[in-house]
Amino acid sequence: MIVAEHLTKRYGGRTAVDDVSFTVEPGRVTGFLGPNGAGKSTTMRMVVGLDRPTSGRVTVDGRAYADSPAPLQEVGALLEARAVHPGRSARSHLRALAATHGIGDARVDEVVAMTGLSAVARRRVGGFSLGMGQRLGIAAALLGDPRVLVLDEPVNGLDPEGVRWVRQTVRHLADEGRTVFISSHLMSEMAITADDLVVIGRGRVVAQGPVRDVVGGVGGASVLVRSPRAGELGSLLERSGARLERRDDGALVVRGPDAAAVGDLAAGAGIAVHELTPQQSSLEDAFMTLTADAVEYATSPSPPAGPHGSGPRPAGPGRPDEEARA
């Protein structure tokens, strides 16, 4: 279990992590989700003591990571793909790390095999692809058979097969009762992999909890309704306690009752319904909503233009031709 309490990290005047508190439970995969530059890596570096918090603290199974007599058996960390000297072979790299804990060569060869690196283990790491480097990082994280795994963007640079392997590995590790804390800026990845989420933006936790709750808390399920008597149906729904959003095209977005309840209500009042579509807000929507104010490098202050170029265009500098065409 990882417990962060009011974790804050400032570099000079810049606050990278701002009063962050969360708990990562054992037996579950907890996704650490946020845009690039949100403070994910800094937080993870503080978990394993590479960065000292400016204030607050983070503990692993009840104590600071550095206080563990056998840190690699406590936490396996993949922090950056290339935390490896390029002139050393993969096996030598792992042997050197293993030696600090008296972990034998048998275990080194075991994690090499687990991560599919056997064929290249004696080659120098400098020639490794990004994906192979990532596998080596994961092999290093697994060396001490740790009860907690901290993986920073583990699928970065992996091919589809590698991505699937990471997902399965992470699931398997969590099913064994281990604590798995895995960061990503890809919502789709977290939607597949994670049980719980900690969403971070600009150094602050903007949401946390089980994936369904985080998604639900942002808007949750809704029902899209079209009716020739939308106005009547709308007031009827509002009287029944539903929350309503009237779209420009006349459709209603109903929150509260499910599709069946909306249909029954309309039928009861004899109102024809032309469309009745349950809508599940995706993790992606939730993520966008949650971090909308917290993206450090926003690319565009406005939504993308519609098919007819009717939407407002971003007033990007140095693109007068774009502006003119729009």
Place this chain on the structure above:
Amino acid sequence: MSAATSARPAEPRGGRAVTFGRVVRSERIKLLTLRSTWWVLALTLLAVVAVPLLPAALYAADPASLAGALGPDVGALTAGTEVAVITLGVLGVLAVTNEYSSGMVRATMTAVPRRTPVLLAKGVVLAVLAALVGVVGVLLAWVVTLPLYGDAAPSLATATAWRVVLGSGLRLAGVALLALAVGALLRSAAGAVAVVLGLLLVLPGVLQVAGFATGVEAFGRVVPFLPGQAGAVVTQVAPTGDPLGPWTGLLVMAAWIAVLGGAAVALLRSRDV
């Protein structure tokens, strides 16, 4: 949570704790699994063995010449260690700065989050290697120059000779440690190599010149206490005019290492990796 922690075995799943001996072993693996280390060590050994051949050859050609008159003594056998000062200085710097340039340091400090043992272990491994290369190299130099010096070959059967031979190893170990400390302080190879070689090779000359130019004697008086000068006394057969003897010289060098190393440890503990 604390109950669960205390109920857990101290060394879970057959695992073992981090000990200083294990960190030393790890650092030994790290240093010796890089090709560059072997290149530097081979080059160093070659220099320590080969450089004394020059005065020996001159002596063999004409014992009465000025160059020939330098030998034969044990001091002539340590001439190559001056080259080793440069190569081992670079090795000492790289042993720590390559961790930062490659990112390896993050893996290292995650495995040993107390950090200090890592730097100390690097020091142990480097010091042993440098001392070995120094002592073995000087002994080999004695062997290869034997045919050139013939009957006049210096004897190793005196206390002074052994002081010079062992002292050469200790001095080179000191150079490597000094370089390690500077590398750990600056974290950048280029800067650290410049500082180390500047401190050992350039600064003494600069101070001498400054002394002559300004007439301020203090400049010149400082020179023997610089780490390069102080550490070199032990390699001389008959230390001349120095305020420091062989062993006090080594102590002064050790003090430099202690101060710079202490600063390096303090910064290592306080800085983010």
